[in-house]
Amino acid sequence: MPVPFINSIDIKELTPDSRYESYRLFKLNYEAHTLALHPAFDTLFSLNLARGIIPFDHQVNSVKKLLSRFRGRGMLCDEVGLGKTIEACLAMMELITRGLVKRVLILVPPSLIEQWKEETFFKFNLEFITSDDKRFKDCRTDAWGEFDRIIASIHTAKKMPHSNAISQQNFDLIIVDEAHHLKNANTVGWKFLNSLRKKYIFLLTATPVHNNLEELFNLVTLVYPGELGTLKSFKRNYVSSGDRLTPKNYESLRTLLSELIIRNRRATSDVKFTKRHARTIQIHMSEPEKIFYESVSNLVKNQYKGSPQQIKMTLRILQEEIGSVPAAAGSTLESLMDKLSDSITLKELIEQCNSITFPEKLRTLIEVINKLTDKVIVFTKFRPSHALITETLKKCDIPYSPLHGGMTRIEKESSIKDFQRKTKVLIATDVGSEGRNLQFCNNIINFDLPWNPMRIEQRIGRISRIGQEKDVHILNLSTKGTIEDYILYLLDAKINMFELVIGEVDVILGKLDEETEFEDLIIDAWTKSANMAQFENEINTLGENLLAAKQKYFTLKDTEDKIFGNQFTTAVAEESQPEEE
Known part of the structure; x- marks a missing residue:
């Protein structure tokens, strides 16, 4: 029955509790006419609203396919480095702009929370709250209903009492990154996501197949329940007897999955990255530095076991x-004075820290900068290290620009412009550089090395990105005998991280240990x-596990190529495709 049109005279007299349902009919009529004014998804509003990105053809076509043919429920399974996050955010922004989505929940591994917050804010002007934000935590489980846009750790979300609170909510859109972690239908995570109420859902993974084809079935079922039939019929029709990873009836399976999965390949896309070259300079500590490093390390080892979680975090x-420079540890040592019983040792360490004013690493940095003829970005994780570097550059009359989290947005923009136009060195912290595209420079110096490899990848990604016309050069300053020296090894x-495609490191680490962060290992x-000697043995064991994870990743990549081929790519424009089939 068609909805009757309600004119402006009627509207004035309408109220929500109208006994003749006029108000409800008017609202339905109004929404229908509003939607009719929007063009189909072959025109994307989000392309003009995104900031600082120029989407590739395959990304634009993927968004159109996801929203039109797939009706906003789909799996984005592009090979690593092709921009699944950009595709998901463009599609999300499109749905928000058209008024189809208000409440959004993004579930990601803990290490990717800040990266997603950064991407959504800086590139799409969408503000999300994270599950580890103080405002969110203060609301306890009520937070899941209090905020409309949430980025959360899936490990947190799937556990009680959070899972119960989330299951009571209605979300317009749920996005899951690294969705292969939900490949087992018997796990708490799979059952949790399957139980959530959502209108649209995007699953993102570069590796939809891990150990067997049943995992692929489980992922597809989260998005399209019943589309692949029952698990029993799926196995009978498409899984080889005796080998659960090898499919049979290839063509039939590809035809079926091509209406459910988007998978672009590097070989068929127009994404091209310049080469990356990495070099390490190993530095030997002075005797005072060595004594300080060993003393602090002994304190950490002695106090770590049995300490509360918050103290463990501070000790880490x-x-x-101390892997950066001694000065970086000063304020942390002071903060531990009233938390640890060994205050005498702490006082001695603080005195040692203050006495080392010009460490060998800083001396090496100045020598390297003086030899460089091009611009260079020097990354450090810590503000005291940043302050020491800038102070030293100033004394040495080396033109520099600062960039750190304590600066305002305007100050950051001004500093980057100065670096681009006239200064030689940009001294940046990881926080300060968030959301910045710095591809006009092609040299990076890692003054210190984050324990989280994804942070290293994000640093490189500031210059190794679309628009970079030169090869990228990465120089790592590594102090012999430190933990960072072993991490770099x-x-x-072990895995040639600096030669891998952007995104592959994260996939490999995920195969190493899905539940434990690398820095915790x-x-x-x-x-x-x-x-x-014992630590070296532990590192060697971890190295062998990393290498095995890398080899497994490439083996599965070959298997996925056999399963998917080129049938799932959107490199060819979708304009000629009908909106519905």
Whole structure:
């Protein structure tokens, strides 16, 4: 029955509790006419609203396909480095702009929370609150209904009491990154996501197949329940007997999945990145530095086991800080004075810290900068290190621009412009550089090395990105005998991190341990080792596991190529495709 048109005279007399349902009919009529004014999804409003990005053809076509043919429920399974996050955010922004979506929940691994918050804000002007934000935590479980746009750790969300609170909510859109973690239908995570109420859902993964084809079935079922039939019929029709990873009836399976999955490949896309070259300079500590490093490390080891979680976190940060320069650890050592019983040792360490004013790493940095003829970005994780570097550059009459989280947006923009136009060096912290495209420079110096490899990847991604016309050069300053020296060995010598495609590191780390963050693996190995020989054994074991994870990733990549082929790419424009089939 068609909705009757209600004129402006009627509207004045309408109220929500009208006994003849006029108000409800008017609202329905109004929404129908509003939607009719919007063009179909072959025209994307989001392309003009996004900031600082120029989407590739395959990304634009993927969004159109996801929203039109797939009706806003789909799996984005592009190979790593092709921009699944951009596709998902463009599609989300399109739905929000058209008034089709208000409440959004983005579920990601803990290490990607800040990255998603950064992407959505800086590139799409969408403000999300994260599950570890103080405002969110203050609301306890009520927060899931209090805020309309949430980015949360899926590990937190799937656990009680959060899972119960989330299941009571209605979300317009749910986005899950690294969705392959939900490949097992018997897990709490799969059952949790399957139970949520949502209108639209995007699953993002570069590796939809891991150990067997049943996992692919489970992922597809989260988005399209019943589309692949029952698990029993799926196995009978498409899984080889005796080998659960090898499909049969390839063509039939591809035809079926091509209406459910989007998977662009690097070989068929127009994405091109310049080469990356990495080099390491190993630095030897002075005797005072060595004594300080060993003393602080002993304190960390002695106090770590049995300490409350908050103290453990502080001790881990302290261990990271001394891998930068001694000055970086000063304020943390002072903060521990009233928290640890060993105050005498802490006082001695603070005195040692203050006495080392010109560490060897800083001396090496100045030498390297003086030899460079091009612009360079120097990254450090810590504000005290940033302050020491800028102070030293000033004394050496080396033109520099600062960039850190304590600066206002206008100050940051001004500093970047100065760097682009006249200064030689940009001294940046990880927080200060968030959301910045710095591809007019092609040199990076990692003054210190974050324990989270994704942070290293994000640093490189500031210049190794679309628009970079030159090869990218990465120089790592590594102090011999430090934990960072061993991390660099793991990432460079074992898995050739700096030669991998952007995004592959994250996939490999996910295969290493899905539940434990990389930095936690490192600090656990460090604190339980009685001496350096034992720590080296732990690192070697971790290195072999990393190498196995890398080899597994490439093996599965070959398997996925056989399953999907080129049938799932959107490199060819979708304009000629009908909106519905």
